[in-house]
Amino acid sequence: MAAESGKKWVLTVTAQTPTNIAVIKYWGKRDEDLILPINDSISVTLDPDHLCTTTSVAVSPAFTHDRMWLNGKEVSLSGGRYQNCLRELRSRASDVEDEEKGIKITKKDWEKLHVHVVSYNNFPTAAGLASSAAGLACLVFSLAKLMNVKEDHSKLSAIARQGSGSACRSLYGGFVKWIMGKEENGSDSIAVQLADEKHWDDLVIIIAVVSSRQKETSSTSGMRDTVETSMLIKHRAKEVVPKRIIQMEEAIKNRDFPAFARLTCADSNQFHAVCLDTLPPIFYMNDTSHRQEPFFNSSFINVIVPHFYLPIISCVEKWNRHEETPQVAYTFDAGPNAVLISHNRKAAALLLQRLLFYFPPQSDTDLNSYVIGDKTILKDAGIHEMKDIEALAPPPEIKDTNLTQRHKGDVSYFICTRPGRGPVVLTDESRSLINPETGLPK
Ligand SMILES: Nc1ncnc2c1ncn2[C@@H]1O[C@H](COP(=O)(O)OP(=O)(O)OP(=O)(O)O)[C@@H](O)[C@H]1O
Numbered sequence: 001m002a003a004e005s006g007k008k009w010v011l012t013v014t015a016q017t018p019t020n021i022a023v024i025k026y027w028g029k030r031d032e033d034l035i036l037p038i039n040d041s042i043s044v045t046l047d048p049d050h051l052c053t054t055t056s057v058a059v060s061p062a063f064t065h066d067r068m069w070l071n072g073k074e075v076s077l078s079g080g081r082y083q084n085c086l087r088e089l090r091s092r093a094s095d096v097e098d099e100e101k102g103i104k105i106t107k108k109d110w111e112k113l114h115v116h117v118v119s120y121n122n123f124p125t126a127a128g129l130a131s132s133a134a135g136l137a138c139l140v141f142s143l144a145k146l147m148n149v150k151e152d153h154s155k156l157s158a159i160a161r162q163g164s165g166s167a168c169r170s171l172y173g174g175f176v177k178w179i180m181g182k183e184e185n186g187s188d189s190i191a192v193q194l195a196d197e198k199h200w201d202d203l204v205i206i207i208a209v210v211s212s213r214q215k216e217t218s219s220t221s222g223m224r225d226t227v228e229t230s231m232l233i234k235h236r237a238k239e240v241v242p243k244r245i246i247q248m249e250e251a252i253k254n255r256d257f258p259a260f261a262r263l264t265c266a267d268s269n270q271f272h273a274v275c276l277d278t279l280p281p282i283f284y285m286n287d288t289s290h291r292q293e294p295f296f297n298s299s300f301i302n303v304i305v306p307h308f309y310l311p312i313i314s315c316v317e318k319w320n321r322h323e324e325t326p327q328v329a330y331t332f333d334a335g336p337n338a339v340l341i342s343h344n345r346k347a348a349a350l351l352l353q354r355l356l357f358y359f360p361p362q363s364d365t366d367l368n369s370y371v372i373g374d375k376t377i378l379k380d381a382g383i384h385e386m387k388d389i390e391a392l393a394p395p396p397e398i399k400d401t402n403l404t405q406r407h408k409g410d411v412s413y414f415i416c417t418r419p420g421r422g423p424v425v426l427t428d429e430s431r432s433l434i435n436p437e438t439g440l441p442k
């Protein structure tokens with residue numbers, strides 16, 4: 001195992017993996033253990049410069065058991081999903097040799113060797129921003145590199161899928177389809193790249209982050225309840241999604257933004273409709289909006305105030321109608337954050353003006369932390385300081401400006417990003433999250 005007698009070596013690999021946002025949603029499984037979906041889905045990979053997971057993995061004969069640290073805290077790797085990924089990877093591991101360090105690991109050694117995993121998400125975890133997608137894809141990708149797994153990305157996607165369904169789509173950049181597959185063992189339930197990130201690189205994506213707290217209903221349990229109780233999901237999976245997949249692939253191939261936007265918004269709305277059709281109903285879009293409201297001036301009741309998603313959807317719908325052709329598409333995942341995809345930089349600048357008009361920051365917020373990611377969009381929008389936001393006029397499509405409401409403080413921050421690349425290995429040692437001497441987090 002170790003050529004240098006007595007020395008406990010540590011071998012590490014670090015990788016970075018993007019997150020993705022589905023434009024045709026995955027919602028519902030036909031096999032809970034293997035994570036096999038009831039329909040195909042399509043996603044856009046987001047630029048890892050703005051949203052990504054970085055994971056360092058290490059192996060050493062000194063390690064006594066598999067361990068993982070996520071965002072600075074040790075977490076258990078004993079869950080079935082992590083174990084399934086580890087088992088699949090170990091069974092495909094190959095010989096590894098590092099002459100410089102005098103390390104030789106044979107295929108058989110991997111059965112006994114233990115790994116350490118240190119991972120960090122540069123965005124909120126479990127808040128509906130697909131941290132499980134980037135996180136599990138990164139775990140599988142980095143361990144596959146460490147263990148010299150000689151499989152292509154589609155085979156790795158089938159392993160990542162067993163960690164979290166949407167993770168299989170994070171193995172590629174650009175535009176990705178997860179093919180549901182037919183086989184009972186899940187071997188044909190894999191992700192494929194439809195087009196790389198350069199194919200349609202004028203798209204700009206703005207994410208309105210509403211709440212970075214953990215959501216109340218996890219995607220896993222939410223979609224289980226939907227499959228068990230909703231009639232609408234059967235119609236969606238059988239009749240609606242297959243047609244939409246064909247149309248979406250065509251829209252992406254032809255860079256047909258009006259078709260892309262129409263399908264994206266319709267699919268997001270239908271996903272939330274099946275959530276509402278679930279027993280008990282799931283309200284993702286207004287999770288943060290359960291507010292205490294006065295009732296007959298005397299007592300208070302808890303009502304669901306759709307104060308966030310309604311203004312966003314209505315702003316986009318009104319503007320698209322006014323322009324006569326879609327400028328922007330909206331999509332909401334299993335949380336209230338809005339993902340807005342605009343046709344190009346010009347549309348993105350106009351969108352950001354509208355978003356900042358409707359959702360100005362609290363007075364004590366710093367503009368630099370209110371709009372993060374690609375800040376050049378902010379400049380294109382003519383916004384250089386806070387007073388530029390205060391001076392924004394209502395969008396021209398608003399007829400009755402007396403009825404316009406501004407929702408100060410409802411958005412935590414905006415992330416400006418774009419379609420991005422797939423996973424990469426980071427060779428620069430300084431990017432590693434693991435101390436190469438101890439094998440523990442740095
Ligand atoms: N970097 C990571 N490495 C390994 N596992 C991770 C990582 N990040 C997140 N996870 C796992 O994913 C879980 C969060 O998944 P969950 O589906 O609840 O939220 P989300 O992915 O942020 O939201 P959604 O999938 O609905 O968009 C975490 O509790 C953790 O188990």
Ligand SMILES: C[C@@](O)(CCOP(=O)(O)OP(=O)(O)O)CC(=O)O
Nearest residue numbers: 022025026164165166219220333334
């Ligand atoms: C709404 C979604 O984001 C649901 C994602 O669900 P997960 O992939 O998080 O669920 P599990 O497979 O149970 O881990 C839609 C999508 O990404 O396609």
